[in-house]
Amino acid sequence: MFLARSIAADHKDLIHDVSYDFHGRRMATCSSDQSVKVWDKSENGEWICTANWKTHSGSVWRVTWAHPEFGQVLASCSFDRTAAVWEEIVGESSDKQRGLRHWIKRTTLVDSRTSVTDVKFAPKHMGLMLTTCSADGVVRIYEAPDVMNLSQWSLQHEISCKLSSSCISWNPSSSRVHPPMIAVGSDDSSAVYSGKVQIYEYIDHTRKYAKAETLMTVTDPVHDLAFAPNLGRSFHVLAIATKDVRIFKLIPMRRDATHSSTPTKLEIQVLAQFDNHNSQVWRVSWNITSTLLASSGDDGCVRLWKANYMDNWKCTAILRGDGIPVNCSHDVVSQQSLLTASSAERKLS
């Protein structure tokens, strides 16, 4: 059961991304109105906007939190061709108006010559690394050599994907058996290049990222992709938002030499493919135990997907997404009835 709590976001244009922090207590939203807002959950569960500032001079496409070990750090990326790293400072402010806590810009990454479409921090075990991808298909991996100094980032890798990139996702696996892996999705709409998802893997031998795989079956523009939390698995699960929701299982094949100079061969299985949204799917997101996948599409609904032990994926809930306060109670009721209806339906079948 879900209770819908509507939040008066008060962004002046579309909200493009919402992101929870590591502990789920804070939330950041970013919008075309060039601002980022940070929301904190109060004692009684209300979300209160504790910061709101102009981050870029263009639409802010994505916002993401760093692991709290590195401080309260946000990264944002924008149509203005930059990505920026922000840190929350407590105290130290000379400006009384801004109060004790405020966010300051630590760096601007200006290497891209086109819109920066996604920004993601690498898994914590890799250190403090930030990845961006841009509309011209370049994925850039930055590293902060000194985690205490967020204003210094060195460009470590530049991967050219050839196709306009729209989203990236790091493989979160912390296993040493799994080399760093990153999936890049493209929203290129031409049918000429099939395979809109590319997977790159770090090759220890050459110290470079090399393409491990292209998911040739994904031929439509990809809007979002997300690796499931790994949780000790030996394989990887990747959800993709394209014209439908797809779930892929990537099984690394054993290889003889661990320090080979070619990327790991991956066996790829399609676990699921759902076109229930009947339209573009914009976002996919995993819960932390990777048992539930949420997807949202142009139909304005959020759908939750779950697998049973046989890896059969099913829709477990449909959530309609209007948090309009007037209809709020009604919505909750309808949602609940919807939910119960769906579960009843499943019991019947």
Added chain:
Amino acid sequence: MEKMSRVTTALGSSSISGRTMFCHLDAPANAISVCRDATQVVVAGRNIFKIYALEEEQFVEKLNLRVGRKPSLNFSCADVMWHQMEENLLATAATNGAVVTWNLGKPSRNKQEQLFTEHKRTVNKVCFHPTEVYMLLSGSQDGYMKCFDLRKKESVSTFSGQSESVRDVQFSMKDYFTFAASFENGNVQLWDIRRPDRYERMFTAHTGPVFCCDWHPDDRGWLATGGRDKMVKVWDMTTNRAKEIFCVQTIASVARVKWRPERKWHLATCSMMVDHNIYVWDVRRPFIPFATFEEHKDVTTGIVWRHQHDPHFLLSGSKDSTLYQHMFKDASRPVDRANPEGLCFGLFGDLAFAAKESLISGDASRKPYPGGDRRYPIFFFKKPNPTEQFAHVSSALSVFESSVESRHMDWLVKTARLYLLSGKPFAELCDHNAKVAKELNRPQVSTTWTMLRIMFSDPANLSTPGPNHIGKLGTLPLMNSFSMKEMGTGLVAEGRLERSKGESRQDNLHLEPGNSLINSNNDENEETEGSEGQAEYMFGDAELDDDDLYSMEHENHAAEEQEYTLPQEAFPLRHEIMDNPSAPEHLQQDKADSPHASGNEAEVMCLTPIESFSLISISQPLFSPHLPAQFFCPVVREMLIHYAEQGDVQMAVSVLIVLGDRIRKEIDDLTQEHWYTSYIDLLQRLELWNVSNEVIKLSTCSAITCLNQTSTTLHVNCSNCKRPMSNRGWICDRCHQCASVCAVCHHVVKGLFVWCQGCSHGGHLEHVMNWLKSSSHCPAGCGHLCEYT
């Protein structure tokens, strides 16, 4: 009026058609301008001055105005303007400060007509009066604007901005006499052409230079200005004070701004550095361009709408030496690529969802899916009027909170908290954990723990805690089979009997709630599904007949049944053991290995085997006590891996820790490390620091245990002499007194030390807390009213 009618006829007679096309110029362009009937375009630059005809399919070079063997600087143009009334008349602004007019009607090759060399520095802009044939205005870097009457040899008036260089001058569409000038210091001035002594009005429009300005074509008195501050501002000049009514944020300094014909809210901009694109903005939605032209490879220097009443054609010249005609329908629309939704799963299963309001409300009013007939590509969804749709958008943000009863993460947190991983004999740990799992409605996991206990405890000891477990499982088959053991238990260890009685009573209590829990157990319980496979996996071979329960069309009602039938799976275990004839050779190993098991149980071992053995042998040879724990290792290994593959890393790690050496060697170090790091990460996410620390401490991987030891340094100062403590003891080297003494019990505090920041007295956390319950004064007797928060 006259002008209007002429234009419309022009448009009517030669209705413009064409396509997106370009041609290469010989040199970078600085500015372009079209003639009135939109059939020709002039391109001017430092090394180019040409006229091209706009034909249906291509640009055709008509005339090169740059003539002579060694063209003078008069030919190198910063700006060009084609007169909108006189077809043969052009004016250019030269970089050497000259203002030149050109008459295309001249028969000679050199079309230069007049030359005004009054400006001392580069002329940035020339502008013909929209309705007056002979009036030309220029603005220069030297800070002056000059008005020329083309019938005269000299300027008729000079306007001094009194501020910095003039970047742009534009005659007003509304007032015959008014023109606007923009300056490098951020000011915009309004002048009356008749009053060269003083500007009518001045205001600061931008911080930094104002590179361009453009009057709205529809007589509205709106002026758009663009500056280095990356902003385009629209000013309403009809009011007393210029009022900023719109502000568009672009991503680079704005070099040119041009209102789009026939589209009230649209204007086109280009930048002078970094950004090569041309953007068309709807000023009502100032954050995201309505359309983008991305063809140019270098800075776009000149943009002009091809015809002043046609919004579909845009011409542009660029430093990349190309001249483009852009069709509006070929423009890319950034909004279409911008995603209208955000979605994120929170830690506790909350979902944050932000979506374009029209998507949501549209859906609410619509019936949810009439069928599968909406499967068109997205562009079919566009409503007829994209402009209006474009302007007004907003997103709704909501959080779907998983209600308290069905919190997804609760079981995980509770399990993590309640599991015992060390500190008790192995069997008790297993039992405890089984109980925890049972109470959290995870029968599969619970059963696994019980199995583990059965497998790895010594057979004798096994029978003792058995009843607890049976009571919990509460299904018939097991009761039957184990009841004998219960008898055995009674015979064997009386001391334990009491305990088990007590526990079985408890267990009976648990039984009912447990069942009701199972009944109410809804499909949200992830674990049931996740772990069902496990049992099958482990003991599957013997149990194929039962498999219809776990068949492919398995649904949740099946899951519930499944839970009831779970305990049956205890059978195959025994079968499996029995079937395996390899016991004897393991026997010796068992003895050798028994110290490995748990020390406590070793003594019991000699007590029970015979009795329990005899009992067991009556009904069915339940298990052979000779089976060494090691025998199960492969099975357990499989099981752990299975749990891990299912994503239940908690189980994998917990079992790994509890079994310790019994299983550790079976699983390769990297996998173990992977499990540990994953689980620790999960725990830290859930802020279960204590559990995470315990796991780290108990882990056997060197890579994990060292997690606790990195970057932790403790500096201690003596509380008496305030000097750093050098050695490891609790006595200060210098003053030879015990440091950090508890004010309550006067012993040295070696754990958590709490002190008052006012008087710096303190002591054991517990003692101080107790003290403060009864008194608010400092326990040291210093009289301070201590506050511990």
